[in-house]
Amino acid sequence: MTREPRFGALAADARWQAAWEAADSFATTDRGDKPKAYILEMFPYPSGRIHMGHVRNYAMGDVLARFKRMTGHDVLHPMGWDAFGMPAENAAMEKGVHPGGWTRDNIAAMRAQLKRLGLAIDWSRELATCEPDYYGQEQALFLDLFAAGLVTRKESYVNWDPVDMTVLANEQVIDGRGWRSGALVEKKKLSQWFLKITDFADELLEGLSSLDKWPDKVRLMQENWIGKSQGLEFSFRLAGGAPGFDVFTTRPDTLYGASFAAISPDHPLAERLAKDSPELAAFIAECRRQGTSAEQLETAEKLGFDTGLSVEHPLDPALHLPVWVVNYVLMDYGTGAIFGCPAHDQRDLDFARKYELPVHRVIADGDEVAQHFTGDEAWTGPGRLVNSHFLDGMSIDEAKAAVIARAEHEGWGKGTTVWRLRDWGVSRQRYWGTPIPFIHCPACGLVPVPKDQLPVVLPEDADFSVPGNPLDRHPTWKHVACPTCGGAAVRETDTLDTFVDSSWYFLRFASAPSDRPFDPEVIRRWLPVDQYIGGIEHAILHLLYARFWTRALNKLGMIDIKEPFASLFTQGMVTHETYSRTASREERVGDVTHRHAYEEFLTPEQVDLETKSRDGKNWPPANSVGVSISTTFDPAKVIKKGDVFIFPNVAASGEGVDIGRVIKMSKSKKNVVDPDAILDQYGADAVRWFMLSDSPPERDLPWSEAGIEGAWRFVQRLWRLFGDTEKTGEGGEDKALARKLHQTIAGVAADVEALGFNKAVAKIHALANEVEKAAPSATRAEACRTLILLVAPMLPHLAEEAWAALPDSQRTTAMIADAAWPAADPALLVEDEVTIAIQVAGKLRDTMTLAKGIDRDAAEAAALARPRIAELLGGGAPKKVIVVPDRLVNIVP
RNA sequence: GCGGACGUGGCGAAAUCGGUAGACGCAGCAGACUUAAAAUCUGCUAUCCAUCUGGGUGUGCGGGUUCGAGUCCCGCCGUCCGCACCA
Numbered sequence: 001m002t003r004e005p006r007f008g009a010l011a012a013d014a015r016w017q018a019a020w021e022a023a024d025s026f027a028t029t030d031r032g033d034k035p036k037a038y039i040l041e042m043f044p045y046p047s048g049r050i051h052m053g054h055v056r057n058y059a060m061g062d063v064l065a066r067f068k069r070m071t072g073h074d075v076l077h078p079m080g081w082d083a084f085g086m087p088a089e090n091a092a093m094e095k096g097v098h099p100g101g102w103t104r105d106n107i108a109a110m111r112a113q114l115k116r117l118g119l120a121i122d123w124s125r126e127l128a129t130c131e132p133d134y135y136g137q138e139q140a141l142f143l144d145l146f147a148a149g150l151v152t153r154k155e156s157y158v159n160w161d162p163v164d165m166t167v168l169a170n171e172q173v174i175d176g177r178g179w180r181s182g183a184l185v186e187k188k189k190l191s192q193w194f195l196k197i198t199d200f201a202d203e204l205l206e207g208l209s210s211l212d213k214w215p216d217k218v219r220l221m222q223e224n225w226i227g228k229s230q231g232l233e234f235s236f237r238l239a240g241g242a243p244g245f246d247v248f249t250t251r252p253d254t255l256y257g258a259s260f261a262a263i264s265p266d267h268p269l270a271e272r273l274a275k276d277s278p279e280l281a282a283f284i285a286e287c288r289r290q291g292t293s294a295e296q297l298e299t300a301e302k303l304g305f306d307t308g309l310s311v312e313h314p315l316d317p318a319l320h321l322p323v324w325v326v327n328y329v330l331m332d333y334g335t336g337a338i339f340g341c342p343a344h345d346q347r348d349l350d351f352a353r354k355y356e357l358p359v360h361r362v363i364a365d366g367d368e369v370a371q372h373f374t375g376d377e378a379w380t381g382p383g384r385l386v387n388s389h390f391l392d393g394m395s396i397d398e399a400k401a402a403v404i405a406r407a408e409h410e411g412w413g414k415g416t417t418v419w420r421l422r423d424w425g426v427s428r429q430r431y432w433g434t435p436i437p438f439i440h441c442p443a444c445g446l447v448p449v450p451k452d453q454l455p456v457v458l459p460e461d462a463d464f465s466v467p468g469n470p471l472d473r474h475p476t477w478k479h480v481a482c483p484t485c486g487g488a489a490v491r492e493t494d495t496l497d498t499f500v501d502s503s504w505y506f507l508r509f510a511s512a513p514s515d516r517p518f519d520p521e522v523i524r525r526w527l528p529v530d531q532y533i534g535g536i537e538h539a540i541l542h543l544l545y546a547r548f549w550t551r552a553l554n555k556l557g558m559i560d561i562k563e564p565f566a567s568l569f570t571q572g573m574v575t576h577e578t579y580s581r582t583a584s585r586e587e588r589v590g591d592v593t594h595r596h597a598y599e600e601f602l603t604p605e606q607v608d609l610e611t612k613s614r615d616g617k618n619w620p621p622a623n624s625v626g627v628s629i630s631t632t633f634d635p636a637k638v639i640k641k642g643d644v645f646i647f648p649n650v651a652a653s654g655e656g657v658d659i660g661r662v663i664k665m666s667k668s669k670k671n672v673v674d675p676d677a678i679l680d681q682y683g684a685d686a687v688r689w690f691m692l693s694d695s696p697p698e699r700d701l702p703w704s705e706a707g708i709e710g711a712w713r714f715v716q717r718l719w720r721l722f723g724d725t726e727k728t729g730e731g732g733e734d735k736a737l738a739r740k741l742h743q744t745i746a747g748v749a750a751d752v753e754a755l756g757f758n759k760a761v762a763k764i765h766a767l768a769n770e771v772e773k774a775a776p777s778a779t780r781a782e783a784c785r786t787l788i789l790l791v792a793p794m795l796p797h798l799a800e801e802a803w804a805a806l807p808d809s810q811r812t813t814a815m816i817a818d819a820a821w822p823a824a825d826p827a828l829l830v831e832d833e834v835t836i837a838i839q840v841a842g843k844l845r846d847t848m849t850l851a852k853g854i855d856r857d858a859a860e861a862a863a864l865a866r867p868r869i870a871e872l873l874g875g876g877a878p879k880k881v882i883v884v885p886d887r888l889v890n891i892v893p
Numbered sequence: 894g895c896g897g898a899c900g901u902g903g904c905g906a907a908a909u910c911g912g913u914a915g916a917c918g919c920a921g922c923a924g925a926c927u928u929a930a931a932a933u934c935u936g937c938u939a940u941c942c943a944u945c946u947g948g949g950u951g952u953g954c955g956g957g958u959u960c961g962a963g964u965c966c967c968g969c970c971g972u973c974c975g976c977a978c979c980a
Contacts, residue, residue, distance in 0.1 A: 216897085220975085221975055221976080229980085231980085248980065249980060329980075345980070539975080640903085644921060693905085693918065694906065699905095704904090704920095706920065717933095758917090769917090835913080836913090837913040838913090839960085842959095842961045879960095880960065882912090890912080
């Protein structure tokens with residue numbers, strides 16, 4: 001077969017994707033005696049189109065999966081769809097389509113797009129969470145958790161999103177707004193389903209320390225989210241002896257510094273007192289109106305209302321503290337009540353100064369021990385206890401222990417732990433989710449749907465024409481007979497949070513029997529996931545829920561593992577420059593027409609980036625349509641980058657364009673590049689190569705036209721090089737090239753193993769450069785052949801094409817997809833000569849080439865013998881000589 | 894406010910253990926090939942001085958430890974991220 005001078009990427013993509021499918025090349029193998037590798041990328045939501053972030057994510061996982069196959073592992077590399085969720089329902093409301101049809105169409109479109117990338121995925125394991133064979137098993141698991149007491153129903157205040165008309169988990173409220181809709185979240189009291197993630201708070205926190213292959217950042221974020229605080233919980237008695245209320249503190253040591261007690265506006269006592277006090281009721285209402293966004297908290301003033309009640313100080317009942325209702329105490333943390341110690345808490349101090357309450361120092365600030373505390377900055381640092389009776393002279397830790405011991409001994413309080421983590425509210429008043437498998441019977445109460453009646457399937461004929469829950473208003477779906485008594489009953493119409501769906505899909509990929517969620521034996525073989533790859537945006541929500549779910553199933557004895565993901569990698573985003581110009585738009589208000597200037601974003605295709613160098617032969621330049629920029633271009637918009645001047649302009653008109661920040665691709669900023677268009681132009685391998693080049697994978701990757709073109713050029717360069725696999729010339733062995741080759745084999749393997757794709761790419765480039773320059777030889781021909789294997793995980797289509805062109809005698813397998821990673825010869829990994837730096841007083845002055853492993857004295861002598869060094873030393877004897885074997889000699893004169 | 898990460902050429906970056914800073918790529922410049930263009934190939938490309946040998950400076954800024962610091966320590970500045978009235 002004659003060799004094409006250029007690599008026909010599009011034809012090769014199609015040819016090899018079909019060949020892999022025909023041969024079922026990426027079916028999961030389980031040979032038992034081989035090490036396993038479960039490589040998983042976070043499964044996508046089927047929004048309709050893949051974006052560059054997906055391409056980067058799946059390219060990384062694919063390189064690793066292919067590399068693991070080449071190094072003799074049994075590889076599980078599956079793909080599926082996180083298919084329930086709001087966008088499908090929104091589409092149903094806006095376009096009148098069915099969420100199921102919309103979702104399944106999107107899946108089909110995105111599957112086709114992903115296949116164009118040539119991913120080594122076992123598609124036979126594909127799953128979609130919106131199909132009954134998946135969510136039915138999820139319902140079974142939910143019933144198991146219920147039976148184990150890990151599911152509860154509580155009447156509680158919930159975060160209500162008034163736009164999506166649903167409840168949100170705390171994790172889904174960002175700056176007081178719904179994470180999807182961006183609407184201000186309201187507090188609403190509803191009966192809700194909860195998963196008792198707080199039962200596992202301690203375990204989930206402790207477990208983090210075992211996750212040594214997770215990014216520190218993610219572990220820290222989870223640690224902060226779980227938020228463990230240890231301290232003292234105790235009861236205040238109202239003055240006169242009536243029972244009062246409980247408070248929690250992490251600073252029991254400062255108890256003698258208390259000057260008031262404070263309760264939340266939502267505290268039951270506050271609500272009770274408000275019944276007889278219109279002023280207090282008004283104050284509480286005012287507090288509830290306050291926003292909780294970042295800016296509002298920043299500026300919010302401390303406000304309080306004196307109830308007129310007072311409580312007894314637990315260590316000195318003669319001492320009475322006034323009880324205030326204050327706006328900065330939250331009902332849903334601790335007990336919703338505190339004691340105020342202004343000297344050592346900034347918020348309490350702000351409050352005390354405003355309402356002129358006493359401020360007593362109880363922790364010495366250096367030599368400052370006076371009880372009367374001055375200034376507006378609380379002392380929260382270390383120090384000895386002062387003005388505190390039996391605690392005086394103790395350290396903070398000693399005093400904490402002493403107060404807790406006394407409280408427990410006297411029975412008015414106890415040492416306790418408080419968590420920031422709340423139970424996971426999983427009820428959603430939506431149609432497009434997993435139905436919660438319960439029935440409400442007027443006679444029997446809450447009845448689980450018997451497992452033999454699962455799955456509880458969503459009705460197809462739902463009405464999406466008005467907001468609210470279509471399941472609840474469906475005419476027939478919810479009306480069923482009670483499984484226990486047979487009487488008329490109604491189904492639960494809440495569905496599960498979609499984060500439940502993604503909390504166990506990694507188990508179902510490994511094992512998907514039709515009659516149960518998974519086979520524990522198979523789970524034992526494949527889990528935990530060896531490498532999980534996805535976005536940092538899931539650092540808390542998904543990753544914490546999945547850890548909880550795994551631990552819950554472990555507690556139920558269904559699986560052995562406690563942690564689902566042994567190694568986690570969070571990849572960076574794909575970014576792009578933004579382009580904009582100042583535009584204006586007319587708006588008629590009554591009979592007056594206003595002109596508004598606004599920033600109009602432009603797509604990369606609309607913008608022409610004229611690039612000219614300083615010597616400026618083409619200055620002033622003309623743009624691509626021949627419009628002289630000198631007449632229309634705004635000189636203020638010229639960007640200088642080194643010696644280069646860039647004239648960003650609207651391609652159609654030459655009008656100047658502002659180049660904005662390099663940010664994540666987003667539709668609103670119009671800086672999106674569509675993967676399909678790039679695939680059409682350059683093929684899968686160039687896109688994959690670009691995604692892996694240059695930027696470290698955990699950092700953001702700036703997309704650029706020049707970058708993808710560079711990747712395309714390199715693919716073509718390799719193709720030309722692969723034409724030299726038989727060209728041995730007269731030369732035999734080329735020792736230097738052989739070394740470089742084997743060092744690269746070992747180096748690329750190590751880099752890929754560590755997900756250092758940019759470094760692996762650099763090493764392949766360096767090898768290609770050397771091979772190109774080398775004279776023809778047997779070694780060079782071998783290097784060309786080996787290079788095909790080295791790029792196979794990253795550029796699979798190019799590699800197959802080049803592999804197929806090799807004579808049979810040079811191929812170990814029919815397809816490179818089945819080939820083994822080349823072995824690096826250890827003897828060739830070490831150089832026999834090394835370049836040694838010679839420093840004088842720490843400054844580099846010369847270098848010399850010596851045999852590797854030369855002893856210290858010989859290296860020192862060789863350095864001192866160099867004429868340049870002798871000259872610099874001026875004949876004097878060096879004071880000191882430091883020799884680092886095989887690296888450098890530093891002479892101190 | 895609390896916690897964390899990061900800061901290296903015009904740009905993306907490398908330097909794995911404290912040991913030759915800038916590998917590799919992009920952009921740029923010069924040249925070769927070509928009627929021309931594209932493609933391809935060769936060379937140069939941190940900066941200043943000197944010009945073909947060299948020397949000074951240089952990893953955000955200021956200190957420190959060390960024979961030697963991008964790397965370790967202290968203090969600033971800046972950027973980004975997470976949490977946020979969490980008692």
